[in-house]
Amino acid sequence: MQRLLPYLGYLGIMVLAYALFASGKPMKVAGLFLVSGLAVGSLYALGGIGMVVLYRASGVLNLASGAIGALGVMVAWQLQQWGWAQPITWGVAIALAAALSLVYGRLIAPGLAWRAPVVKAVATLGFALVVLGLTAFAWEDDVRKFTLPTDKAAVMILGLRVTVTRLIVVGAAFALVAGIWLYLTKTRTGLQMRALANDRDLSAMIGVNILRVESIAWGIAGVIAGFTGLMFGDLVRLEPVVITFMVIPAVTAAICGRLDNLGLVLMGGLTMGVVESLLTLSPALKSARPVAPFLIAAVVLIVMQRGQRLLFARD
Amino acid sequence: MNTKLSAGLLAAGVLLAPGIAAASTPSCGANTGEAATGAPILIGGIHGNAAPGDFSSATDAAAAYFSCVNANGGVHGRPIEYMVENDQWNPELAARAAAKLVTDAGVVAMVGNSSFVEMSVNAPLYASSNTMAMAAGCAASECFESSNIVSTNQGPLPSSVGAAMYAVEELGATSVACIGLAIPSVGNWSCGAVEEYMASKGLSGASVLMNPAAPDVNSALLEAIASGADSMLVNLPVGLGIAYFGVAQEQDLGDVYSWTSSTPIYDASVPGALGDYWHGKVYVSAELTQIDGDGPDNLNWQAVMDAYASEDDPRDIFSQSGYLAAKFFVETLMDMDPAQLDDRAAVTDAIKAINGKTSDLVCGPYYVGEADRHMPNHAGIIVVVKDGGFEKVRDCFEYEGACFDGLIEAEKALGLR
Amino acid sequence: MTKITPSGWAGTIFFVVMILALPSLSGGQWIKIFTSTSCFIIAASGVAFMYARLGMVSLGQVALMGVGGWIMLRMNHAFNLPFEINLAVAGGITMVFGWVLAIPALRMRGLYLALITLMAAGGLEVIFSTYRFPNGGTGFWGVMPSVAAPFRRPAIATSDAAYLRYVMLATFLGFALIEAHRRLAPGRAWAMIRRSEAAALASGVNVIYYKAWAFGLSGFLAGIAGGLLAGGLGLLDAATFRASESIMLFALAVVGGARFWLGAVIAGVLYRVLPALFNDWSLDADLTLVIFGAALLHAIITAPDGLSGQIIGLFSKRKGQS
Structure with missing residues (x-):
């Protein structure tokens, strides 16, 4: 019950937002906004999940994941312009993102292992700037569009056409939550990752191969970043800067899961999307609706720090 | 003459890939074919090129025209030195750039300015230093509401009103949703004028304003649907505009609504980015005449670009606009007393005296005059996205609306009507 | 108590020379x-002082500058008060903003504190x-769609x-x-808190009070900075105060070195002068x-005390040798 409480809390926020902004509207209209919000929220959640996976294993909040994903999708787009088969370009994008992530994880991150988490996070910002600068330099501003074959097919949900690509995002978010949970609880590397997250010194002493485990974590994070980049490029906009700074809503979603609980990241991300979307129905608040995710995250932080105990003891 | 004709025939009908048309020799300034010598005349220009968008095509075109003038006798024999700064969409850098050009270098005028922020920041400096800016890419209301700035382009307000007029008159729209940016001097201003226009016709209009920081365009689309409109007017920067058409396509709304757009969508790469789905469905209000038009100025613009600009420089509407600002400026200098070319006050007076210059690149006459508000360009054409390019569906027409009344009065006073 | 350190002398001389020259x-x-x-x-x-004295990371400083700038412009266009009074109001209200921000942040540390400021x-x-930002229009938000109304600079500095x-x-x-704070009671309390919150609590330091004070001081400085920035141009634009700019300013404070006054100077120079130089050398933005x-990565990896730490280290080493 105690563990279900936060989930119920998010559900409560969604119901509250619905009651406040959509209650007077016909179900047909409100349903559209609800489904659209879930679709956008799943994008936030996907970004957040990638961040939390890496943070748990290595203690690094990777602000460069957006930049890495952006480079990946730009390369995929470029290869498609040159006539490469689509599946190959997706593979190249994801492989490139994984490689970049590994380069940072192997070459730079170990040197900072003993620094404060916030310094590690700021260091990834340096990497993000380098990657973003190179990407923006290589592809001058222009109008581009990245599409996936799954954009063509769609199903109707509560009156809204939802493309298969969006369903893939939602499905991937759920699959990642389940898959990572299985990986961490059922495999040996998963166990080592949890050990590492708990106490790095102790893990090193008892013979966990830190470099190897962390490399795996960076690799997984890179693959997720690459996949997320492809999805953002299709569903948000194919602009490197926009995709790079999608990390800010992603961090927000990650906070909703206390940087720790993937299920809550997913739930928090969906909540953010739904509240933001439903705010459109309020004439007074609609123009400032992107504030919603930040407010929710702030509320989550405040609610979670009730009582005297430091909730974030690991930091 | 012959080459011009064949280029015109080639250019007719379809939008050509940049650089194919116009093999003719460009005609610039005194057209002597001899390089100018002597002390240069200092001219400044500011564009914005950074993350949200590249506005440098106007200054690129102005620079190309000035190079062409310098190679053809210059202005009274003297070359023009054109100094261009990038404000990177940052107001502080915009102020710095203007201080560098106007205060430090002492340029006699600014030409081809094209930016989202520069004009709002520097308008007071231009006024206090008595410098005229013949801009080419104004995007926000501040730019049109200043005594010392005049632009060859229209900005979002006239352009969207034109789109709304076409939607009402040709596409049978009775209720238009104008989708703009939630920036008071951009979206609220221009979509507000669309609402006024619709109200004046006894029809209904709605503004759907989206925050530029929001990654989500879905809810803006839903809001527009919820407004009950039967026609959508996309009044967004090109990147966001493409995203908006993308989510509309996702909902398969191409035939449910009639679709119009303001000028930013009129860009050679847009039809490809939009895809076949939108062909024949999106009507764009263009601020200047067609990129592939066969008028003498348009052909000369293409020739100047081919001869004096880099191949990568875009050949878009802002490029035309920058060319035109530079051309009108040079013509004005040529009519001046050669002894006064370095006198900023004299140059400013000469620019303010510009009255009734015409070109096939713009529908109406270009004029400046002594006023707190300048918007000479408020008539345009309509093109439709078709077959990977654009096709003209309506020739020059003048926009209606109470917001243009003051301009029409001013034009009457100047004897232009 | 009132003794001026060598670094203080160097700073004073530096500023006098700069202001004159x-x-x-x-x-x-x-x-x-x-x-x-x-x-x-x-x-x-x-x-820098929040980071060096208390180990607290603020990723919202530039946004707080925006608050200060907004109030400055609002005051300027609403009332006919002198610049200094507007500036004081801007600093004061932003200080309150800093406190409000501090309420949820007080029990958090490290990354989580940083994230709530973000x-x-x-x-x-x-x-x-x-x-x-207000530009002389009517109503609370004070925005009009035309060129900004004039801004009144201080009478002695137009x-x-x-x-x-x-x-x-x-x-x-x-x-x-900041230096005065460091030397008086708050500075001693901060030093204790930095060492160990538990120890500070045990020795009777009101941890929450002094942490909030630090937030307030930092907010006050941000408010003053924003107000002065508004006076530079007479108007402000939202693009200056993006969340990414706040992250960048913190990053550069780390590059400059948070412990020394020179570090903040270096951070400001890197933030504004370097891009201007690049622009003059016509390097792509x-x-x-x-x-x-790359500079950020380099500084974080190799210079924990930042560039100012390296510079000051160089001087003290030389002094030790002579």
Whole structure:
């Protein structure tokens, strides 16, 4: 019950937002906004999940994941312009993102292992700037569009056409939550990752191969970043800067899961999307609706720090 | 003459890939074919090129025209030195750039300015230093509401009103949703004028304003649907505009609504980015005449670009606009007393005296005059996205609306009507 | 108590020389650059002192500058008060903002504290980009769609050069304010808290009170910086105060070195002067991002005390040898 409480809390926020902004509207209209919000929220959640996976294993909040994903999708787009088969370009994008992530994880991150988490996070910002600068330099501003074959097919949900690509995002978010949970609880590397997250010194002493485990974590994070980049490029906009700074809503979603609980990241991300979307129905608040995710995250932080105990003891 | 004709025939009908048309020799300034010598005349220009968008095509075109003038006798024999700064969409850098050009270098005028922020920041400096800016890419209301700035382009307000007029008159729209940016001097201003226009016709209009920081365009689309409109007017920067058409396509709304757009969508790469789905469905209000038009100025613009600009420089509407600002400026200098070319006050007076210059690149006459508000360009054409390019569906027409009344009065006073 | 350290002397001399020399030696564009550099030095000094004295990371400083700037412009266009009073109000209200921000943050540390300030910065970015900055229009938000109404600079500093001197003097006073705090009761309390919150609590230090004080001081400096920045141009734009800019300013404070006054100066110079130089050398703006990022990585990896730490280390080493 105690563990279900936060989930119920998010559900409560969604119901509250619905009651406040959509209650007077016909179900047909409100349903559209609800489904659209879930679709956008799943994008936030996907970004957040990638961040939390890496943070748990290595203690690094990777602000460069957006930049890495952006480079990946730009390369995929470029290869498609040159006539490469689509599946190959997706593979190249994801492989490139994984490689970049590994380069940072192997070459730079170990040197900072003993620094404060916030310094590690700021260091990834340096990497993000380098990657973003190179990407923006290589592809001058222009109008581009990245599409996936799954954009063509769609199903109707509560009156809204939802493309298969969006369903893939939602499905991937759920699959990642389940898959990572299985990986961490059922495999040996998963166990080592949890050990590492708990106490790095102790893990090193008892013979966990830190470099190897962390490399795996960076690799997984890179693959997720690459996949997320492809999805953002299709569903948000194919602009490197926009995709790079999608990390800010992603961090927000990650906070909703206390940087720790993937299920809550997913739930928090969906909540953010739904509240933001439903705010459109309020004439007074609609123009400032992107504030919603930040407010929710702030509320989550405040609610979670009730009582005297430091909730974030690991930091 | 012959080459011009064949280029015109080639250019007719379809939008050509940049650089194919116009093999003719460009005609610039005194057209002597001899390089100018002597002390240069200092001219400044500011564009914005950074993350949200590249506005440098106007200054690129102005620079190309000035190079062409310098190679053809210059202005009274003297070359023009054109100094261009990038404000990177940052107001502080915009102020710095203007201080560098106007205060430090002492340029006699600014030409081809094209930016989202520069004009709002520097308008007071231009006024206090008595410098005229013949801009080419104004995007926000501040730019049109200043005594010392005049632009060859229209900005979002006239352009969207034109789109709304076409939607009402040709596409049978009775209720238009104008989708703009939630920036008071951009979206609220221009979509507000669309609402006024619709109200004046006894029809209904709605503004759907989206925050530029929001990654989500879905809810803006839903809001527009919820407004009950039967026609959508996309009044967004090109990147966001493409995203908006993308989510509309996702909902398969191409035939449910009639679709119009303001000028930013009129860009050679847009039809490809939009895809076949939108062909024949999106009507764009263009601020200047067609990129592939066969008028003498348009052909000369293409020739100047081919001869004096880099191949990568875009050949878009802002490029035309920058060319035109530079051309009108040079013509004005040529009519001046050669002894006064370095006198900023004299140059400013000469620019303010510009009255009734015409070109096939713009529908109406270009004029400046002594006023707190300048918007000479408020008539345009309509093109439709078709077959990977654009096709003209309506020739020059003048926009209606109470917001243009003051301009029409001013034009009457100047004897232009 | 009142003894001035060598570093203090160096700082005082540095500022006196700069205030006397810089405005008369620079042209119009560099005066503009140095004015905004100076404003960001004030803001950076706030972030740096929070980081160095209390180990608290604020990723919302530039957003708080935006709050200060907004109030400054609001005051300027609403009332006919002198510049200094507007500036004091801007600093004061932003200080309250800092306190409000501190309420949820007081029990948090490290990354989580940083993240809540980032959330605040993200929220303020949306507010600024939606409602913009007052430019003389009517109503609460005071925005009109035309060129901004005139801005009143201080009576003694209406020209650009005089205004630069004014801002640099304010920067010096800002440093003096931080130094005074460091030497008096709050400084001792902060030093205890930095060592161990539990120990500070045990020895009777009111941890929450002094942490909130630090937030307030940092917010006050941000508010002053924003107000002065507004005076530089007479208007402000939302793009200046994006959440990413707040992250960048903190990053540069780390690069400069948070422990020394010189670090904040270096941070401001890197933030505003370097891009201007790149622009003058006509390097692509995208490449400046690459260089920035690489410099940040380099500084974090190799210089924990930042560039100022290396410079000051160089001097003290030489002194030790002689």
